Amino acid sequence: MTSSTVQPGESTETAASKRVPSGTETPGPIAASIVCDSTGRKSTRLRIRSASDELAAWSSQVLAWFVRSSQDEEPTSCRPQEADLVDELTRAATFASVGMSMVHSGSPSFAGAGFSERVTWVASRCHGIDNGRRRSDRNHEFASFKARLFSMLLDEPVEDCVAHPAEQLLSQAMGMNRSGAQDWLSRLLVETYASRPSLAASILRCVGRLDFGEVGGWGLHVADDALHHSVAEVREAAVRALEAWGDAQGVRILRQHQEKERWLRAYIQQVIVDLSSPAR
Amino acid sequence: MNMLARKISRAKWERKPHLAPNEIGADAITACLRTSGDALSWWRCADEEEDVARVALAVALPVDKDKQKLETIDVALVPAVELESIGLSLRDSEGNTLVNDVRARHVDVVYFDVDRLAAVARMLAPRIRSGTQVFTFTSARVKRLFREAIGDNRVDPSALSDKILAKLDIEASH
Numbered sequence: 001m002t003s004s005t006v007q008p009g010e011s012t013e014t015a016a017s018k019r020v021p022s023g024t025e026t027p028g029p030i031a032a033s034i035v036c037d038s039t040g041r042k043s044t045r046l047r048i049r050s051a052s053d054e055l056a057a058w059s060s061q062v063l064a065w066f067v068r069s070s071q072d073e074e075p076t077s078c079r080p081q082e083a084d085l086v087d088e089l090t091r092a093a094t095f096a097s098v099g100m101s102m103v104h105s106g107s108p109s110f111a112g113a114g115f116s117e118r119v120t121w122v123a124s125r126c127h128g129i130d131n132g133r134r135r136s137d138r139n140h141e142f143a144s145f146k147a148r149l150f151s152m153l154l155d156e157p158v159e160d161c162v163a164h165p166a167e168q169l170l171s172q173a174m175g176m177n178r179s180g181a182q183d184w185l186s187r188l189l190v191e192t193y194a195s196r197p198s199l200a201a202s203i204l205r206c207v208g209r210l211d212f213g214e215v216g217g218w219g220l221h222v223a224d225d226a227l228h229h230s231v232a233e234v235r236e237a238a239v240r241a242l243e244a245w246g247d248a249q250g251v252r253i254l255r256q257h258q259e260k261e262r263w264l265r266a267y268i269q270q271v272i273v274d275l276s277s278p279a280r
Numbered sequence: 281m282n283m284l285a286r287k288i289s290r291a292k293w294e295r296k297p298h299l300a301p302n303e304i305g306a307d308a309i310t311a312c313l314r315t316s317g318d319a320l321s322w323w324r325c326a327d328e329e330e331d332v333a334r335v336a337l338a339v340a341l342p343v344d345k346d347k348q349k350l351e352t353i354d355v356a357l358v359p360a361v362e363l364e365s366i367g368l369s370l371r372d373s374e375g376n377t378l379v380n381d382v383r384a385r386h387v388d389v390v391y392f393d394v395d396r397l398a399a400v401a402r403m404l405a406p407r408i409r410s411g412t413q414v415f416t417f418t419s420a421r422v423k424r425l426f427r428e429a430i431g432d433n434r435v436d437p438s439a440l441s442d443k444i445l446a447k448l449d450i451e452a453s454h
Contacts, residue, residue: 233292236290237291243351243352
């Protein structure tokens with residue numbers, strides 16, 4: 001048997017078809033291994049190694065496939081379930097440091113009975129609640145979050161070096177459901193980029209003040225996107241975020257960016273120097 | 281020290297796609313020139329980066345620990361006489377700052393009305409846009425300035441939040 005690793009972007013089905021050496025875990029956020037029980041029956045074990053930045057994306061990929069393969073439903077009708085499954089897995093991986101183990105019987109195919117049972121169990125919890133009402137509740141929560149955030153940002157401009165009340169709102173939302181909050185913020189940025197760029201910049205300023213552990217790869221992606229905005233204020237907010245997070249990938253993003261405004265170009269150059277300096 | 285310095289958000293002052301090149305976005309006033317009692321807070325300084333850095337330090341962190349954020353700061357300058365020439369008055373007063381040796385440099389500029397506020401915006405905008413009398417201190421520089429000021433006993437570290445102290449690699453003393 002040869003070792004295999006589930007790679008980002010690779011379908012779980014493809015990954016599942018690869019052979020995994022017995023007793024050896026594959027590297028990466030999702031560890032796969034073949035285990036034998038006392039009767040000699042083999043099964044594939046998947047384990048989320050840690051609550052890394054990529055966790056949400058990985059969980060989403062894996063679980064979306066689980067739902068589609070174990071439930072005879074159209075993908076669109078599975079969306080609320082997928083979200084709950086991601087939440088479930090994220091919570092488990094976050095609060096149990098060893099992560100969450102899922103075992104299924106049979107050959108190294110992810111469509112085994114164990115997985116289906118697990119998925120069905122979680123999905124049944126979702127089915128217990130009227131999906132329409134759930135969607136409505138989520139829409140209401142999003143609308144309430146948006147109204148509060150906008151009100152805070154419009155009432156009081158984000159001032160350099162001074163904490164803003166909206167940061168607490170963002171932190172709370174992240175704490176309750178990180179991937180959900182990131183999704184909301186992405187939506188709000190898309191909504192405001194064209195029509196209200198100053199407001200988008202304010203949102204970005206608050207996002208940039210969150211710890212890098214809270215925003216991770218999503219934050220870098222958001223900042224990278226914002227660097228391509230036509231309004232300098234939005235681009236500056238992105239630079240400030242990358243500066244605050246101080247991540248090496250952020251430096252690479254800044255190095256690749258072609259800035260047309262002289263003052264902002266000078267700022268970016270200094271940030272690159274600062275972040276590349278060993279004595280920060 | 282014939283200049284007056286004030287913290288600004290530089291991006292608010294730059295040209296906007298929806299405005300003519302010489303026009304100034306209103307956000308520049310609402311974000312950077314928010315008066316209180318028809319007065320604005322400024323700091324006396326010389327037109328030299330080293331001296332502006334002292335003022336930057338004074339305005340870099342609020343006194344309220346819960347509100348302190350260590351980040352990049354932009355400071356713009358105007359000559360004091362230009363403010364006086366449009367009918368504004370300068371009143372020296374003790375500044376509300378963590379930096380002991382610049383407290384006495386604080387000035388309340390008083391008697392603002394809408395026209396004078398717009399006039400000050402028109403004084404600042406060309407200076408900021410040309411980059412002639414505006415200084416940017418990145419968060420790394422601000423950190424260095426704070427470390428130096430704490431080393432020189434110009435800033436009491438107990439006045440800084442634990443988060444800021446951690447960023448400065450200084451242990452909290454409690």
